[in-house]
Amino acid sequence: xxxxxxxxxxxxxxxxxxxxxxxxxxxxxxxxxxxxxxxxxxxxxxxxxxxxxxxxxxxxxxxxxxxxxxxxxxxxxxxxxxxxxxxxxxxxxxxxxxxxxxxxxxxxxxxxxxxxxxxxxxxxxxxxxxxxxxxxxxxxxxxxxxxxxxxxxxxxxxxxxxxxxxxxxxxxxxxxxxxxxxxxxxxxxxxxxxxxxxxxxxxxxxxxxxxxxxxxxxxxxxxxxxxxxxxxxxxxxxxxxxxxxxxxxxxxxxxxxxxxxxxxxxxxxxxxxxxxxxxxxxxxxxxxxxxxxxxxxxxxxxxxxxxxxxxxxxxxxxxxxxxxxxxxxxxxxxxxxxxxxxxxxxxxxxxxxxxxxxxxxxxxxxxxxxxxxxxxxxxxxxxxxxxxxxxxxxxxxxxxxxxx
Amino acid sequence: xxxxxxxxxxxxxxxxxxxxxxxxxxxxxxxxxxxxxxxxxxxxxxxxxxxxxxxxxxxxxxxxxxxxxxxxxxxxxxxxxxxxxxxxxxxxxxxxxxxxxxxxxxxxxxxxxxxxxxxxxxxxxxxxxxxxxxxxxxxxxxxxxxxxxxxxxxxxxxxxxxxxxxxxxxxxxxxxxxxxxxxxxxxxxxxxxxxxxxxxxxxxxxxxxxxxxxxxxxxxxxxxxxxxxxxxxxxxxxxxxxxxxxxxxxxxxxxxxxxxxxxxxxxxxxxxxxxxxxxxxxxxxxxxxxxxxxxxxxxxxxxxxxxxxxxxxxxxxxxxxxxxxxxxxxxxxxxxxxxxxxxxxxxxxxxxxxxxxxxxxxxxxxxxxxxxxxxxxxxxxxxxxxxxxxxxxxxxxxxxxxxxxxxxxxxxxxxxxxxxxxxxxxxxxxxxxxxxxxxxxxxxxxxxxxxxx
Numbered sequence: 109x110x111x112x113x114x115x116x117x118x119x120x121x122x123x124x125x126x127x128x129x130x131x132x133x134x135x136x137x138x139x140x141x142x143x144x145x146x147x148x149x150x151x152x153x154x155x156x157x158x159x160x161x162x163x164x165x166x167x168x169x170x171x172x173x174x175x176x177x178x179x180x181x182x183x184x185x186x187x188x189x190x191x192x193x194x195x196x197x198x199x200x201x202x203x204x205x206x207x208x209x210x211x212x213x214x215x216x217x218x219x220x221x222x223x224x225x226x227x228x229x230x231x232x233x234x235x236x237x238x239x240x241x242x243x244x245x246x247x248x249x250x251x252x253x254x255x256x257x258x259x260x261x262x263x264x265x266x267x268x269x270x271x272x273x274x275x276x277x278x279x280x281x282x283x284x285x286x287x288x289x290x291x292x293x294x295x296x297x298x299x300x301x302x303x304x305x306x307x308x309x310x311x312x313x314x315x316x317x318x319x320x321x322x323x324x325x326x327x328x329x330x331x332x333x334x335x336x337x338x339x340x341x342x343x344x345x346x347x348x349x350x351x352x353x354x355x356x357x358x359x360x361x362x363x364x365x366x367x368x369x370x371x372x373x374x375x376x377x378x379x380x381x382x383x384x385x386x387x388x389x390x391x392x393x394x395x396x397x398x399x400x401x402x403x404x405x406x407x408x409x410x411x412x413x414x415x416x417x418x419x420x421x422x423x424x425x426x427x428x429x430x431x432x433x434x435x436x437x438x439x440x441x442x443x444x445x446x447x448x449x450x451x452x453x454x455x456x457x458x459x460x461x462x463x464x465x466x467x468x469x470x471x472x473x474x475x476x477x478x479x480x481x482x483x484x485x486x487x488x489x490x491x492x493x494x495x496x497x498x499x500x501x502x503x504x505x506x507x508x509x510x511x512x
Numbered sequence: 513x514x515x516x517x518x519x520x521x522x523x524x525x526x527x528x529x530x531x532x533x534x535x536x537x538x539x540x541x542x543x544x545x546x547x548x549x550x551x552x553x554x555x556x557x558x559x560x561x562x563x564x565x566x567x568x569x570x571x572x573x574x575x576x577x578x579x580x581x582x583x584x585x586x587x588x589x590x591x592x593x594x595x596x597x598x599x600x601x602x603x604x605x606x607x608x609x610x611x612x613x614x615x616x617x618x619x620x621x622x623x624x625x626x627x628x629x630x631x632x633x634x635x636x637x638x639x640x641x642x643x644x645x646x647x648x649x650x651x652x653x654x655x656x657x658x659x660x661x662x663x664x665x666x667x668x669x670x671x672x673x674x675x676x677x678x679x680x681x682x683x684x685x686x687x688x689x690x691x692x693x694x695x696x697x698x699x700x701x702x703x704x705x706x707x708x709x710x711x712x713x714x715x716x717x718x719x720x721x722x723x724x725x726x727x728x729x730x731x732x733x734x735x736x737x738x739x740x741x742x743x744x745x746x747x748x749x750x751x752x753x754x755x756x757x758x759x760x761x762x763x764x765x766x767x768x769x770x771x772x773x774x775x776x777x778x779x780x781x782x783x784x785x786x787x788x789x790x791x792x793x794x795x796x797x798x799x800x801x802x803x804x805x806x807x808x809x810x811x812x813x814x815x816x817x818x819x820x821x822x823x824x825x826x827x828x829x830x831x832x833x834x835x836x837x838x839x840x841x842x843x844x845x846x847x848x849x850x851x852x853x854x855x856x857x858x859x860x861x862x863x864x865x866x867x868x869x870x871x872x873x874x875x876x877x878x879x880x881x882x883x884x885x886x887x888x889x890x891x892x893x894x895x896x897x898x899x900x901x902x903x904x905x906x907x908x909x910x911x912x913x914x915x916x917x918x919x920x921x922x923x924x925x926x927x928x929x930x931x932x933x934x935x936x937x938x939x940x941x942x943x944x945x946x947x948x949x950x951x952x953x954x955x956x957x958x959x960x961x962x963x964x965x
Binding site: 118119120140144163164165167168169177178180181182228246247249250251252255256257258260261262263264265266267268269270271272273274275277278279280281282283284286289290291293294295296297298300301302303304305307308311313314315316317318319320321322323324325326327328329330331332333334335336337338339340341342343344345352353354361363365367368396419420422423426427428429430431432433434435436437438439441442443444446447449458459461462463464465466467468469470471 | 515517518530534538542564565566567568569570580581582584585586632649650651653654655656657658659660661662664665666667668669670671672673674675676677678692693694695696697698699700703704705707708709710711712714715716717718719721723727728729730731732734735736738739740741742743744745746747748749750751752753754755759760762763764765768770771772777779780781782783785842845846847848849850851852853854855856857858860861862863865866868869883884885886887888889890891892893894895949952955956957958959960961962963
C-alpha cells in the first residue's frame with residue numbers, strides 16, 4: 109500500500125470553513141475538516157478568544173491564552189481572526205467572509221443566532237451555496253432548546269450516562285468532555301453529506317446537530333432492550349466472573365476476555381491458574397454458576413502478570429484481552445508510533461511536542477504536516493488587509509473600537 | 513424533495529457486529545443502496561442476527577435471525593445477498609459486485625482478507641476508484657496488526673480508563689482523585705469508529721468526484737479511540753500527566769455531580785459554573801449552612817468542601833424526582849439533567865418533540881410489529897433523512913443482485929442455490945435459549961422490566 113502518512117491534504121482542498129463559537133464541538137468539527145485539507149478560519153472574540161484558550165490544563169500548568177492544551181490540540185491547521193460578530197461592523201466583515209465560504213460551523217445557543225447574523229434564513233440570502241452547521245446540546249427546537257448545558261448534562265440526557273459505571277454506585281461521567289467530541293465528529297459527517305450534495309447543484313443548506321441525539325445513537329442495545337422486551341438495561345454488574353471487566357494485574361489493570369473463538373483451555377492456560385482449567389468453567393452457564401469462584405482464580409492468575417506481556421501474549425494466541433493504558437502508555441505506544449499517529453508540531457509560545465493525529469490512515473496521500481494552533485488574531489491582517497482590502501488606518505480603528 | 517445526498521451510490525457491506533454495519537446503515541439513511549453480504553450458514557452469519565437479541569417479547573421464533581432488535585437497528589435500510597465466501601464461486605460473485613459498486617465496508621482481520629484475496633490491492637484491480645474501509649482492532653500495519661479486538665477490551669486499551677473512575681477517599685477521608693479505572697462501556701469504541709468511518713467515506717466520495725481517485729481507509733479502532741483522547745495525550749506530552757480521574761467532579765465547576773433521587777436507580781446531574789448559579793441553587797435548596805457560608809462564594813473553597821456540599825445536595829434530591837429537579841433548576845438557569853434510562857429516553861419530551869426515535873412498521877409476517885429505533889444526531893434541511901426500510905431478511909435481494917445487477921442467467925442463479933452458495937434460510941439454525949427477564953433481573957443484567965408490555 110502506498111500509505112505513507114495521514115493528513116490527506118488535497119481531499120478538501122479549496123473548501124473554506126468559518127468556525128464561530130468555541131469550546132470543543134465546533135472546533136473539533138473544524139479540526140477534522142482541516143485534517144482532510146479544508147481551510148478553516150476561526151472567528152474569535154476580541155481580547156479573550158475562544159473560551160478553550162482559558163481552559164486547562166496548560167503547558168507547564170502555566171495559564172496563558174496561548175498555552176491551553178485542549179486549545180492547542182483542537183485548533184491545529186487553522187487561522188484566527190478576532191471579530192465582534194455582535195457589532196454591526198463585525199457583522200459586515202463576517203458577511204464578506206461568509207460570501208467566500210462553503211461552510212460555517214457554529215455552536216451558538218439558539219437564542220443567539222439572530223443577533224450573531226447566523227440565522228438560517230439570513231445566511232441563505234448572504235450565500236445560497238453556504239452550508240451552515242449548527243451544533244447545540246438539545247437542538248434548535250424542542251422542549252429543552254433553551255436549557256443550560258455542560259458535558260455531564262448532555263451525557264445524562266442522552267441516556268448514555270445511565271449505562272456507565274458500576275451497577276451498585278452512581279452513574280459515572282464520561283471522560284475528557286466526550287459528548288462535545290462525539291458531537292463534533294457527527295457534525296463533520298453531516299456537513300460532508302451536505303457538501304457532497306452541493307456538488308450536484310451548488311446549493312447549500314442548514315445542518316442541525318443535536319449533541320444528546322449524537323450520543324443517544326450509541327444505545328443500539330439498551331433502546332431495543334426496552335422497545336422489544338420492556339427490559340431496562342443498567343450499568344454493568346461487577347460481580348461477574350471477572351471477564352470483560354477491568355481486573356487487577358501486577359502493574360495495573362487488564363481486561364481478560366472470553367471472546368476470540370478459542371477454547372476455554374487456551375484462556376485458562378494463558379491466565380495461568382491451574383484450577384481454572386476445570387471443564388465446569390468452560391461454558392457460559394458454568395461461568396454464571398461459578399462466577400465468584402472463577403473471579404478469584406482469575407485474580408490469582410493475573411497477579412503474576414504485567415499488563416503488556418499479558419496483552420501481547422493474548423494477541424499472539426488470538427485472544428482479545430485489553431489493558432488499561434494511561435496517557436503516557438499511549439504516547440509511547442509502539443503500535444501508534446509505527447503507524448505514524450504522532451506529528452511534531454512547533455508552536456511559538458507553547459513549544460514543540462508530538463501531537464496525536466488522525467484516527468484513520470488513508471492510502472496514497474502526500475503529507476503536509478500540522479501547523480500549530482493560531483495565536484489569538486494571528487491572521488487579522490491577512491484577512492482584513494490582503495483579502496478584504498481594509499487600509500492600515502481602518503484596521504487600527506477596528507482595534508481601537510474593539511471590533512477585532 | 514431533492515434526491516438524497518447518496519442516491520446512486522452503491523455500497524457493498526461485508527462487515528459484522530456494530531461499527532461498520534452502523535456506518536452502512538447511516539449511508540443507507542442518506543440514500544445509498546447498501547447491499548449486506550450475508551451468509552445462510554449459521555457458523556458464519558453476523559452474530560447480531562443470532563447472539564445479541566433482543567427478540568420481541570424475549571421469545572425467539574423459528575426465524576429468530578430476522579427479528580433481533582440490535583440487528584434491526586444496525587442494518588436498517590439495507591438489502592441482503594447471501595454468499596458463501598468459502599467457495600470460489602461466492603468470492604468471484606462478490607468481486608463482480610464490487611466492480612459495479614462505489615464503496616466496500618469490511619471488518620475482518622488482515623489475515624482473513626488476504627486469504628480471501630479481498631485485500632485492497634486486489635480489489636483495486638477490479639474497481640480502480642473503489643473506496644474501501646478496512647476496520648480492524650489495531651490496523652493493517654504495526655506490531656499489533658494481527659491482534660483481534662472487541663470493544664469491551666479495546667476501550668481501556670485506548671485510554672478511557674486513564675480519565676474515568678470514581679473518586680476514592682484519601683488519607684484524611686476526603687474523596688479525591690481515584691486510582692481505579694472504569695469504563696464507559698456500551699461498546700463505546702465501536703461508535704467512535706463508526707462516526708470516523710462515515711467521515712472518511714464521505715470525504716473520500718467528495719475527493720473521488722473531484723479527482724477520480726479511490727481510497728483505502730485503514731480504520732484501526734485503537735487508533736480511532738486514541739484520536740478522541742487527544743487533549744489527554746497532549747497533556748502527557750507537555751506535562752507528563754498520565755491520568756485524571758475526577759469521578760463526576762469538574763476542574764472548574766463546583767458543585768458538579770450526580771445525585772440520587774426518589775425511586776429506583778434514579779439520578780440527576782447538575783453543574784454550578786458561577787456565583788449566580790451557586791446563589792440560586794442555595795436559595796432553591798434553602799439550607800442555611802450553604803446560604804450563610806460566605807466562603808462558599810469562592811469556587812475553589814466549594815471544590816475543597818464538596819464532600820459536605822454534596823451531602824447536603826443529596827439530602828435535598830433524595831426525596832424529589834429527577835424530572836422535577838431538572839425542570840426547577842433549568843427554569844432558574846442552572847445546568848441540570850435527568851440521568852435517563854432507555855424507558856425514560858423513549859418517553860422524554862425533547863426526544864419526542866424532535867422525533868428522534870423513528871418507527872418502523874415491520875411486515876406482518878415478521879411478527880415484530882411496530883418498533884422505534886435510534887436515528888441520528890443530525891438533520892439536513894434539504895432532505896428528509898430517515899430510516900427507509902427494516903433490516904433485510906436473509907438473501908431477500910439474491911434475485912435482484914444476481915439477476916438484475918449482475919445479469920447472471922437464471923439457470924446460473926439456480927445452480928448457485930443448488931450448490932449451496934446462496935440461500936434464504938439459515939442452515940444449522942437453533943432457536944436460542946433465552947434467559948427469562950426475571951432471571952436476568954436477579955443476575956443484575958437488567959435493572960427492571962415491564963411485565964405488562
